[in-house]
Amino acid sequence: MTHELPLSKRILAINESATLKVDAKAKALKAAGRPIISYGAGEPDFPTPANIVDAARTALDDPANFRYSPAAGLPALREAIAAKTLRDSGLTVDPAQIVVTNGGKQAVYQAFAALVGEGDEVLVPGPYWTTYPEAIRLAGGVPVEVFAGADQSYKVTVEQLEAARTERTRVVLFVSPSNPTGAVYSPEETRAIAEWAVAHDLWILTDEIYQNLTYDGVVATSIASVIPEAQANTVLVNGVAKTYAMTGWRVGWLIGPQRVAKAVANLQSHLTSNVSNISQRAAVEALNGPQEAVAQMREAFDRRRRLIVDELRKIPGFAVPVPEGAFYVYPDVRGVLGHTWHGVTPQTTLELAELLLEKADVAVVPGEAFGPSGYLRLSYALGDEALLEGVHRLQRFFAEG
Structure with a gap:
């Protein structure tokens, strides 16, 4: 056989999940020793509440759950x-x-x-x-x-x-x-x-x-x-x-x-x-079951939400609407595109995200994953210390550019 057998055109047309791709690349770089801070994945950093885990353990004792x-x-x-x-x-x-x-x-x-x-x-x-x-x-x-x-x-x-x-x-x-x-x-x-x-x-x-x-x-x-x-x-x-x-x-x-x-x-x-x-x-x-853990996680997300919005707004060229839900912030960063940063002039947020990962050790998801270029998605579902350090890296990147 000198040629490959064809695959489904519909399946081949699927694009890889951009958010998971960014998260995977960030994790790979981190595993290689880079001090990456990732705002990529939409995943709470908290453990599953103990009462839920205990219910799963109890379920393991019932053979009916194995069928x-x-x-x-x-x-x-x-x-x-x-x-x-x-x-x-x-x-x-x-x-x-x-x-x-x-x-x-x-x-x-x-x-x-x-x-x-x-x-x-x-x-x-x-x-x-x-x-x-x-x-x-x-x-x-x-x-x-x-x-x-x-x-x-x-x-x-x-x-x-x-x-x-x-x-x-x-x-x-x-x-x-x-x-x-x-x-x-x-x-x-x-x-x-x-x-x-x-x-x-x-x-x-x-x-x-x-x-x-x-x-x-x-x-x-x-x-x-x-x-x-x-x-x-x-x-x-x-x-x-x-x-x-x-x-x-x-x-x-x-x-x-x-x-x-x-x-x-x-x-x-x-x-x-x-x-x-x-x-x-x-x-x-x-x-x-009890919902107290949900309230505690929501309070932490709220604190992080206000922190990341306040800090991102300190970067000239970032327009940052206040999110009212979920755990993402979506700044309009068209004001920084077309300018030269550390020797590179990104024209799209795809290029900007790659530059931030390479030069600032910060992983963000470019707007192209969600629609037009010109925006970045940052998840604030990560620890307070890492969240603040990552934004400070962004502030330094653009201040020193």
Whole structure:
């Protein structure tokens, strides 16, 4: 054989996760002895709360957890998710509307697989999490970016969405709080988008993974709850990863009309079957158990949020909106592009991020991962000391440039 056999064009077209790529490169450099400080990964630096870990240990003593379980999730977890959804999203849902997935990513992938047909368009407000467009393309759909910059606090308007809508539009994505920006839509902004989507018979896919991480009294309003008609049009994804520092446990979920949940459960029955029963038992404790650790982590994130915003604003050319949720800050850094820093003149934030990693030992994610160039994402889900040291390195880099 003198040539390689072909692979799927659809799979070959997938881009590697930019956030994981940055994190992997930073870890590799650190392992090689470089004093890298990474703001790359969206992962809490706290341990999973002890009561959740203890629940997993207890689950190991029950042989029933070593067997296959329902593909859609353990009944106890689906009931806990229903209770959490009523408590935090204001929605009454039947456990039959819930499918437990291997992390939020699987929920996103399966939601688009169920809602999107070949050539269907999905409106994707930007800046957006890097996985959304890839999941849409895997479903045969076409992501249509609708961008809102720092001047709009990174929140799109109904007018922008309407300008992007075509006869092929089937889904609008709604994420609040946002990754990568930390933006939170107000109840009025959320209602306006819900009314517009319902009026045009569109599906709404809402990702509420950061809903419990908001600050300054801001509340993340679930778009499915703002008008009575919205819930029938909405598929909601969520999970325990961010709120409970459980990224490695891989427990997410999808909630939607029963016909959507049934279709997704059928897909999952062939794709992965059930999520690890041990992780599911831990997730039951996370949702039903004490919530004090969640409050403590949120207080730490809030402290770090205010610190990193204050310090980044000291860098000339950085415009830094205050994030109201999640654990990211998304400065507009177009003011430093096109200038020479340490002998290099970056024209894009991709080039700037590479320069910062090489010359300042600081890893950040460039805006190209989430939409247009000109922005950087920094996660403040890392220790206070490292967070401050990394920003001081950035301050020195630009001051000495």
